[in-house]
Amino acid sequence: MFWNEEIETMPRQDLEELQLKKLQSTVKRAFEKIPYYNKRYSEAEVYPEDIETLKDIEKLPFITKDDLRESYPFGLFAVDIKEIKELHSSSGTTGKPVVSGYTEKDLDTWAETIARGLTMMGIGEDDILQNTHGYGMFTGGFGVHYGSHKVGAAIIPISTGQTRRQIEIMKDFGATGLIFTPSYGIHLAEVALEDGIDPKELGIKAIGFGAEGWTEEIRQRVEELFGTKAYNIYGLTELMGPGVGIECEAQKGLHIAEDIYYPEIIDPNTQQVLGENTPGELVLTNLEREGMPVIRFRTKDLTKITYEKCECGRTHARMSRITGRSDDMIKVKGVAIFPSQIEKALLKVGDAEPHYMIIVTRPGTLDEIEVKVEVSQDIFFDGVKEMMAVQNKIGKSIENETGIRVKVTLVEPKTLPRFEGKAKRVIDERNLH
Amino acid sequence: MFWNEEIETMPRQDLEELQLKKLQSTVKRAFEKIPYYNKRYSEAEVYPEDIETLKDIEKLPFITKDDLRESYPFGLFAVDIKEIKELHSSSGTTGKPVVSGYTEKDLDTWAETIARGLTMMGIGEDDILQNTHGYGMFTGGFGVHYGSHKVGAAIIPISTGQTRRQIEIMKDFGATGLIFTPSYGIHLAEVALEDGIDPKELGIKAIGFGAEGWTEEIRQRVEELFGTKAYNIYGLTELMGPGVGIECEAQKGLHIAEDIYYPEIIDPNTQQVLGENTPGELVLTNLEREGMPVIRFRTKDLTKITYEKCECGRTHARMSRITGRSDDMIKVKGVAIFPSQIEKALLKVGDAEPHYMIIVTRPGTLDEIEVKVEVSQDIFFDGVKEMMAVQNKIGKSIENETGIRVKVTLVEPKTLPRFEGKAKRVIDERNLH
Ligand SMILES: [Zn+2]
Ligand SMILES: [Zn+2]
Numbered sequence: 016m017f018w019n020e021e022i023e024t025m026p027r028q029d030l031e032e033l034q035l036k037k038l039q040s041t042v043k044r045a046f047e048k049i050p051y052y053n054k055r056y057s058e059a060e061v062y063p064e065d066i067e068t069l070k071d072i073e074k075l076p077f078i079t080k081d082d083l084r085e086s087y088p089f090g091l092f093a094v095d096i097k098e099i100k101e102l103h104s105s106s107g108t109t110g111k112p113v114v115s116g117y118t119e120k121d122l123d124t125w126a127e128t129i130a131r132g133l134t135m136m137g138i139g140e141d142d143i144l145q146n147t148h149g150y151g152m153f154t155g156g157f158g159v160h161y162g163s164h165k166v167g168a169a170i171i172p173i174s175t176g177q178t179r180r181q182i183e184i185m186k187d188f189g190a191t192g193l194i195f196t197p198s199y200g201i202h203l204a205e206v207a208l209e210d211g212i213d214p215k216e217l218g219i220k221a222i223g224f225g226a227e228g229w230t231e232e233i234r235q236r237v238e239e240l241f242g243t244k245a246y247n248i249y250g251l252t253e254l255m256g257p258g259v260g261i262e263c264e265a266q267k268g269l270h271i272a273e274d275i276y277y278p279e280i281i282d283p284n285t286q287q288v289l290g291e292n293t294p295g296e297l298v299l300t301n302l303e304r305e306g307m308p309v310i311r312f313r314t315k316d317l318t319k320i321t322y323e324k325c326e327c328g329r330t331h332a333r334m335s336r337i338t339g340r341s342d343d344m345i346k347v348k349g350v351a352i353f354p355s356q357i358e359k360a361l362l363k364v365g366d367a368e369p370h371y372m373i374i375v376t377r378p379g380t381l382d383e384i385e386v387k388v389e390v391s392q393d394i395f396f397d398g399v400k401e402m403m404a405v406q407n408k409i410g411k412s413i414e415n416e417t418g419i420r421v422k423v424t425l426v427e428p429k430t431l432p433r434f435e436g437k438a439k440r441v442i443d444e445r446n447l448h
Numbered sequence: 449m450f451w452n453e454e455i456e457t458m459p460r461q462d463l464e465e466l467q468l469k470k471l472q473s474t475v476k477r478a479f480e481k482i483p484y485y486n487k488r489y490s491e492a493e494v495y496p497e498d499i500e501t502l503k504d505i506e507k508l509p510f511i512t513k514d515d516l517r518e519s520y521p522f523g524l525f526a527v528d529i530k531e532i533k534e535l536h537s538s539s540g541t542t543g544k545p546v547v548s549g550y551t552e553k554d555l556d557t558w559a560e561t562i563a564r565g566l567t568m569m570g571i572g573e574d575d576i577l578q579n580t581h582g583y584g585m586f587t588g589g590f591g592v593h594y595g596s597h598k599v600g601a602a603i604i605p606i607s608t609g610q611t612r613r614q615i616e617i618m619k620d621f622g623a624t625g626l627i628f629t630p631s632y633g634i635h636l637a638e639v640a641l642e643d644g645i646d647p648k649e650l651g652i653k654a655i656g657f658g659a660e661g662w663t664e665e666i667r668q669r670v671e672e673l674f675g676t677k678a679y680n681i682y683g684l685t686e687l688m689g690p691g692v693g694i695e696c697e698a699q700k701g702l703h704i705a706e707d708i709y710y711p712e713i714i715d716p717n718t719q720q721v722l723g724e725n726t727p728g729e730l731v732l733t734n735l736e737r738e739g740m741p742v743i744r745f746r747t748k749d750l751t752k753i754t755y756e757k758c759e760c761g762r763t764h765a766r767m768s769r770i771t772g773r774s775d776d777m778i779k780v781k782g783v784a785i786f787p788s789q790i791e792k793a794l795l796k797v798g799d800a801e802p803h804y805m806i807i808v809t810r811p812g813t814l815d816e817i818e819v820k821v822e823v824s825q826d827i828f829f830d831g832v833k834e835m836m837a838v839q840n841k842i843g844k845s846i847e848n849e850t851g852i853r854v855k856v857t858l859v860e861p862k863t864l865p866r867f868e869g870k871a872k873r874v875i876d877e878r879n880l881h
Contacts, residue, residue: 088620097573099602102621114621116602140530150583151607152617169532169549174584184585187521188535188547 018134018166019127022274023329027322030330031069033274037302039066042075045308048093051086052310072277073288077298077311083113083253091307092116099306104152105252115154115252116306122161124303125255128272129162129248132261135270135327136221136246138192140167145190147199148226149175154256155226159194159248162258168192175199178206186212191220194248197229197237198434201369204240215242223248225257227434228337228355232362233369247336251316254299254309260334265326268333275303278332279311280320283341294319296341297334315341345375345441347382352417354440360416361388364408370431377445384421386413389428451567451599452560455707456762460755463763464502466707470735472499475508478741481526484519485743505710506721510731510744516546516686524740525549532739537585538685548587548685549739555594557736558688561705562595562681565694568703568760569654569679571625573600578623580632581659582608587689588659592627592681595691601625608632611639619645624653627681630662630670631867634802637673648675656681658690660867661770663788665795669802680769684749687732687742693767698759701766708736711765712744713753716774727752729774730767748774778808778874780815785850787873793849794821797841803864810878817854819846822861 017023025033043063045052056062061074083091092099100119104112117125138144144163148155156174163170171188173181181203184190195203200222204214219241224234225248237245249269250257259276260269271278277300280289289295297314301307316337324330339353346352354373362369368389376383386409394405402425410423450456458466476496478485489495494507516524525532533552537545550558571577577596581588589607596603604621606614614636617623628636633655637647652674657667658681670678682702683690692709693702704711710733713722722728730747734740749770757763772786779785787806795802801822809816819842827838835858843856 096576096602097600100597100600102576102602102604104617119597119600122597143529143535150589151605156583157605164533164552164555167530167533167552169529169535171535172584172590184537 016134016137016139017329018131023131023270023331025274025330027330030273034277034302035066035069037274038069038072038277038300039063041300041302041304041308042066042310044093045310049091049308051082051090069277072279072300072311075311077286077313078309079313080113080253080315083309083312084111087111088114089116091309093308094118094306101157103154103157103252103256106153112152113253115255117255118305121255121304121306124275125158125258126161126165128250128255128258128261128275129158130165131270131272132223132246132248132258133162133166133168133192135261135263136192136223136244137264138163138166138168138221138223142168142191142220143171143188144168144192144194145171145173145181145185145188147173147175147181147193147195147203148257154250154252158250158256158258159223178203179210182207182210182212185217185219189218191218192223193219193221193241194223196227196434197224197233197245198227200224200237200245201233201240202433204237214240217241219243221246223261225249228339228358230355230359230362231336232359236362236369249334249337251299251314253312253314254301255304259299263325263327263329267325268321268335270325270329270331270333271320273331276300277302278320278334280318281313283315283317292319292321294335294338297337317341345373345384345443347375347384347419350417350419352419356416357386357413357421358440360412361386361409363412363416364405368428370433371440372431373441375441375443375445382445384419385424386421387424387426387431389431390425392428394425395427449567449570449572450762451564456564456703456764458707458763460763463706467710467735468499468502470707471502471505471710471733472496474733474735474737474741475499475743477526478743482524482741484515484523502710505712505733505744508744510719510746511742512746513546513686513748516742516745517544520544521547522549524742526741527551527739534590536587536590536685536689539586545585546686548688550688551738554688554737554739557708558591558691559594559598561683561688561691561694561708562591563598564703564705565656565679565681565691566595566599566601566625568694568696569625569656569677570697571596571599571601571654571656575601575624575653576604576621577601577625577627578604578606578614578618578621580606580608580614580626580628580636581690587683587685591683591689591691592656611636612643615640615643615645618650618652622651624651625656626652626654626674627656629660629867630657630666630678631660633657633670633678634666634673635866637670647673650674652676654679656694658682661772661788663792663795664769665792666802669795682767682770684732684747686745686747687734688737692732696758696760696762700758701754701768703758703762703764703766704753706764709733710735711753711767713751714746716748716750724755725752727768727771730770750774778806778817778876780808780817780852783850783852785852789849790819790846790854791873793845794819794842796845796849797838801861803866804873805864806874808874808876808878815878817852818857819854820857820859820864822864823858825861827858828860 099116101117103115150156222245246262249260260271279298280295283296318334370389372387374385532549534550536548583589655678679695683692693704712731713728716729751767803822805820807818
């Protein structure tokens with residue numbers, strides 16, 4: 016099932032021709048309408064007519080989150096505010112927020128990307144889709160909302176929180192699709208189980224999840240809990256919102272809507288463009304955006320891309336799940352490690368719950384990592400010896416995965432914080448001293 | 449300026465013909481498609497063909513919130529779930545919630561009512577509209593959102609909370625329109641003033657407010673604080689959401705979108721339909737709703753209606769602001785009083801802030817009312833004698849307005865709760881004993 020079969024299965028040569036045409040007109044519009052690009056490109060002595068092939072995109076300078084912040088609020092708009100129909104922004108916990116502006120056509124393009132994804136997940140007009148992503152300035156809720164309207168499903172725009180009410184509505188309304196962040200999904204399932212409701216019995220056909228990091232183990236846990244497949248949705252407010260990449264039924268990478276976003280992978284240090292299947296930082300370009308075209312945005316998200324045709328029949332490139340961020344890497348004892356590695360390691364140990372916190376300290380001159388992990392109630396009943404064994408197992412598993420020795424502390428079930436938005440699992444106390 | 453001049457200024461005779469046709473088809477569809485109506489109308493021995501004039505609507509039984517609850521979740525839907533594109537529900541603090549279902553056409557009809565209102569307020573495609581109503585199951589946020597899309601304004605879907613961020617965005621984005629509940633609006637203004645920002649300088653052109661009770665004094669306060677006009681928006685989730693009635697520039701009552709809602713006023717005790725300009729309970733009927741037609745809904749909201757042509761040129765009936773609810777009347781010492789009366793009384797006394805709580809107790813066998821009122825900081829500096837004088841003034845003003853003696857307690861500024869949604873100003877402790 017395809018939402019837009021012609022585009023989604025387009026032979027790659029045709030697709031690339033389409034991309035080139037759209038890239039050329041995007042760069043031209045940006046150069047002509049937006050002083051920021053005009054200045055940057057003039058300084059770099061690269062002009063719209065220099066884009067003769069897709070590869071020529073590499074001549075263009077990158078744009079970073081800082082550049083977007085400096086253009087706050089509307090400095091990157093290519094149209095008059097009259098044409099803008101909706102405004103979103105990132106949370107701006109560090110510095111000024113980043114604003115995202117949408118024309119009517121942009122809102123429709125955004126909905127199109129999500130509609131393709133919902134169709135991949137098997138969600139259509141017969142379905143009832145419960146959307147636990149937050150609405151507001153955050154784009155998570157609205158992206159899914161507009162996509163749901165487009166495919167004609169009945170959206171329940173419940174947003175995050177009120178977990179017991181969520182479960183009641185899920186059951187009473189007969190939701191067949193769920194959208195959540197993995198950590199909130201697991202929390203939902205846990206609360207349902209506490210109340211004697213087996214999430215598997217709710218008749219959920221498909222789950223879309225995103226807006227925070229995850230591992231295959233987390234996905235498996237979600238799928239087991241709800242007894243159905245869970246599909247990853249990737250996107251970011253700067254580029255439009257969720258919908259940049261969505262998994263198909265094969266679950267072998269997220270199809271990037273390549274007629275709408277042009278992806279590149281670069282080495283975050285040298286900034287060189289890397290080849291297929293080589294991990295690096297994702298760089299994205301809006302090919303289809305009227306309100307605020309963003310060209311060569313450094314996402315800081317680490318992934319790799321394959322252009323091999325997918326077993327689902329789609330020709331659009333697939334990105335792997337994000338394995339970390341080039342800037343939330345924790346450097347400990349000179350080694351770069353990612354929270355996702357620790358998550359993977361401890362999920363390999365059967366007795367650990369997928370709830371954990373990583374605390375990095377520097378008591379003297381050396382870095383130390385402590386990983387607090389929730390274990391099942393049973394372990395606590397089994398006594399100290401058993402707990403020591405589990406602690407050792409987890410420690411070894413983490414050392415295996417990261418090459419680093421960490422201190423493991425087991426804590427009782429439900430004592431670590433649950434996250435209703437993006438999980439914040441790393442506490443780096445080294446900067447406090 | 450009209451959004452839909454032909455409909456909004458239609459001669460009443462034509463309008464009534466249009467209403468009759470829509471009423472007939474609504475009743476017919478409800479009778480044929482919805483078992484609830486089929487049963488109720490059959491029992492009352494009234495059938496679709498009995499609706500020959502608008503007056504014949506009085507033959508139909510009323511529907512109440514309890515009826516809607518008993519139809520939970522989808523018992524009042526006239527279409528297959530396949531046709532439903534969005535689901536909302538009331539909060540359900542008492543008993544099961546009420547569900548509201550929308551087809552694609554219903555969402556458009558809903559947007560149409562708000563688009564008319566935004567146009568009355570002077571909000572159009574050049575404007576930036578900051579919507580502080582909550583999104584989610586509540587209809588407040590989405591109604592305004594869809595209406596804003598329709599008129600082509602740029603919506604900032606910020607929803608409630610994060611007050612300092614709200615003010616920053618208002619300023620930085622150059623919002624020209626605001627949507628809020630009166631109590632949240634006053635809170636916003638107070639916080640802005642604390643931060644040295646005069647809300648009057650923000651360049652707000654128009655304010656739409658609703659979702660809670662208000663008085664003319666509260667409106668005046670809001671208008672003074674923001675230096676612009678504030679327009680009332682009325683609606684309820686059961687019927688669709690906000691947009692049933694909206695004020696025009698004359699601010700002499702809310703124009704009911706009469707081609708979409710058929711209004712009646714009844715005596716809440718005898719249930720007799722009352723004439724023009726006679727206060728009573730508002731009863732509403734959906735004339736245009738596919739998903740879930742609600743016929744003769746007892747809103748419990750008290751108001752009156754005039755059919756006189758408005759100075760703005762619109763022919764649609766105007767309802768007065770809601771003066772109370774037939775069921776949130778506080779009966780004290782046998783007298784019915786409304787929080788709005790107390791609000792009015794204490795706002796007449798210049799020294800009181802519009803923040804207050806009403807506490808009803810029954811220490812022995814007699815009811816007592818205590819009104820806690822915030823006063824300005826100055827009063828506290830003026831000493832006990834001055835405070836006693838203010839206390840007396842407020843007490844007399846309330847007695848004047850309600851005919852009842854109450855105990856007045858002055859409290860320091862900012863010590864009473866602020867409400868970000870519907871204000872809950874009455875604490876009735878009589879039921880606790
Ligand atoms: Zn595929
Ligand atoms: Zn008028």
